Every structure is written in structure tokens, then in C-alpha cells.
Amino acid sequence: MSDAGWIQRRCGKVAPDRRDSVPPPSAIPNPSSPRRPPRPGFTPAGRWSSFIYAARGLRMLIRTQPNARLHAAAALLVTIAGLALGVDAAGWCRLAASVAAVWAAEAFNTAFELLCDVVHPDYHPMVRDAKDAAAGAVLAVSLGAAAVGAFTLGPPLWLWLTGPENAG
Secondary structure, eight states, X not given: OOHXXXXXXXXXXXXXXXXXXXXXXXXXXXXXXXXXXXXXXXXXXXHHHXXXXXXXXXXXXXXXXXXXXXXXXXXXXXXXXXXXXXXXXXXXXXXXXXXXHHHHHHHHHHHHHHHHHHHOOSOOHHHHHHHHHHHHHHHHHHHHHHXXXXXXXXXXXXHHHHXXXXXX
């Protein structure tokens, strides 16, 4: 059974049979040939290497994903606006949680798209739909974050624009 046949059956092109419930050996990663050097156990050095890999992932996200750069610019603008408008602690909590949620959604979307491209490099409508659903999740989180930003930054911004005499 070829790798391509297994992938086609798993993606719904061909009805699966019992033999396809387990991927072929060539589809299972070989633990003896890691892509990275082996990590130390639960030690300070091991925790430090986890942070290094995570920082590498964030750098890759910003370098390769135009939407991540848009999110970075939006986060910077929100931070500047929050500082300029004197947002209270509760407002900062809402803004920080929203920014973190957008970044997490974008990172998961990017990871999912990269994995889809590795698993099925050719065009497939189900892969397209899966990628679109992941992008839709980022859009939903971004719209929610925009609403939080409007409710948190809107009143002090309105007060600043119209002057304190209209505080009403």
C-alpha cells in the first residue's frame, strides 16, 4: 500500500477499509532521526530550550505571515492608545487577553496550514475547506478583539476627542 493511497483514502477519495486504520510505517515519524537535537528532561536547560523554540516560532510567524505583521501593528497601536488614554487595570486585562487570543489563533492557523501543506501538498477541496475554517477562526477572534478594543478604548477616546465638558 503506497503512502499516496493511504492519504487519498483518509481524505475521502476512496472508501477506507480496515487495513487503512493504521498508517503505513513510512507515514509514522522515525523517533531515531529527530529534526532537532534531543532536549534535556525537565531541567532548567530543558525549559530554556523550550523558550528558545517558542521564540523561533514567533520569529518565523512574523517573518513569513503578512497577517501576523498586521496583528503586531494592531497590538502596538492598541498599546499606544491604552497608554495615551489612561486605561485602567481591568481594561488592560481585557486588551491583553484579546491580543493574546488573536496571536494564539494566528499561530495555530499558521501551524495548521503548514501541516496541511506537508500532509497533502496537492490541491484538495477538503484541505481547502479545513484551511478556510482555520482562517475563519482567526477572523472570529479578531472581530471579538476589535469589539473588546472598541468597548475598552472607545469611551476614553470619545472623551478625549470631545473634551471633558461633554462627559455628561
